[in-house]
Amino acid sequence: MLLVTFTGPDGADRLGIQDGTDVVDVAAAAVERGVTAPASLLDVVRGGDLAVLESLADVRGARRPLETVTLRAPLRPGKIVGVGLNYTEHVAESARTLDTDKELPQRPVLFSKPATAVVGPEEPIQHNGDLTAQLDWECELAVVIGKTAKRVSVADAMDHVFGYSIVNDISARDQRRSGQWFFSKGQDSYAPFGPAIRTAGDLADPYALELSLRVNGDVKQKSSTKYMLFKIAELIADISSGMTLEPGDVIATGSPAGVGASFTPQQFLRPGDVVEASIQDIGTLRNPVVDAR
Known part of the structure; x- marks a missing residue:
């Protein structure tokens, strides 16, 4: 998977899955599917369930064109x-x-x-x-x-x-x-x-x-x-x-x-x-x- 951090409509950073020219908003996809998903890319790195993310990649209603979102640095490294x-x-x-x-x-x-x-x-x-x-x-x-x-x-x-x-x-x-x-x-x-x-x-x-x-x-x-x-x-x-x-x-x-x-x-x-x-x-x-x- 290609994972990104982007700025959501509320101005907060959100976890996304990049799929071609779209970004899947993980939080929105999780709500639609009724599952719990990591909130940030750092949460995923620290042990988040990749299988859950993979299951959300096809949620059509959570997709946004990549050109319409603002990508951020994926995470802030400790070092x-x-x-x-x-x-x-x-x-x-x-x-x-x-x-x-x-x-x-x-x-x-x-x-x-x-x-x-x-x-x-x-x-x-x-x-x-x-x-x-x-x-x-x-x-x-x-x-x-x-x-x-x-x-x-x-x-x-x-x-x-x-x-x-x-x-x-x-x-x-x-x-x-x-x-x-x-x-x-x-x-x-x-x-x-x-x-x-x-x-x-x-x-x-x-x-x-x-x-x-x-x-x-x-x-x-x-x-x-x-x-x-x-x-x-x-x-x-x-x-x-x-x-x-x-x-x-x-x-x-x-x-x-x-x-x-x-x-x-x-x-x-x-x-x-x-x-x-x-x-x-x-x-x-x-x-x-x-x-x-």
């Missing part, structure tokens, strides 16, 4: 764990343009983004010219944790995955501080997330997904998750060796080549730009860039 340098070609371009190590990492390179960095589809990415002149993009497959993971093995790691989404890992390249990335990557609006979560059981192979990113319609990134250096199970095992992953946490699994800093001359986001990050079988995450000064 976002970012993975740097997880595609071979991105390692090479980063070494050339961002002064990172040219050798392939032997263990996952990890950093964090706060929950306050999250924005949803169509919400603005804030460009503060007082803080950055190098605002960059990174289209990444997001892994949503569905079951607490603490010191799990590679063999068991995938049992802890609820589903998959998209994170655009926005980065102020000129705000790296002595090699530390937190402020560079953690500012408000630097984690566009969505537009939906595809449940793990509904995705045949997370390593066969095409990724792309466009700025103002021009393709900047185009790759596949098959080129991921550390696979999802390895990432979960490594992170959970010293940090408990909880339901609703998100792992942003790294960017392929084609970030703005890699171009000659370098290309960075400016107010007025529109960024679209797309991943096969999940959707397109679209965000405008606005002047935040």
Whole structure:
């Protein structure tokens, strides 16, 4: 299933099932069928009955055209764990343009983004010219944790995955501080997330997904998750060796080549730009860039 969070007529966030160009309002469908259903996508992640949701997907009276609803970020993660340098070609371009190590990492390179960095589809990415002149993009497959993971093995790691989404890992390249990335990557609006979560059981192979990113319609990134250096199970095992992953946490699994800093001359986001990050079988995450000064 493709699950979304959208704003209902009362202004409150509601759980939805995206079916083609429609969204099924789960709360309305549950009332029509006389059943109890999870109230939010986070409730589903924390153990909601997917079978109940599947039974509501065909309630015609609860359907709304996708174009008539406002999608929000699917959920607010407890934490976002970012993975740097997880595609071979991105390692090479980063070494050339961002002064990172040219050798392939032997263990996952990890950093964090706060929950306050999250924005949803169509919400603005804030460009503060007082803080950055190098605002960059990174289209990444997001892994949503569905079951607490603490010191799990590679063999068991995938049992802890609820589903998959998209994170655009926005980065102020000129705000790296002595090699530390937190402020560079953690500012408000630097984690566009969505537009939906595809449940793990509904995705045949997370390593066969095409990724792309466009700025103002021009393709900047185009790759596949098959080129991921550390696979999802390895990432979960490594992170959970010293940090408990909880339901609703998100792992942003790294960017392929084609970030703005890699171009000659370098290309960075400016107010007025529109960024679209797309991943096969999940959707397109679209965000405008606005002047935040």
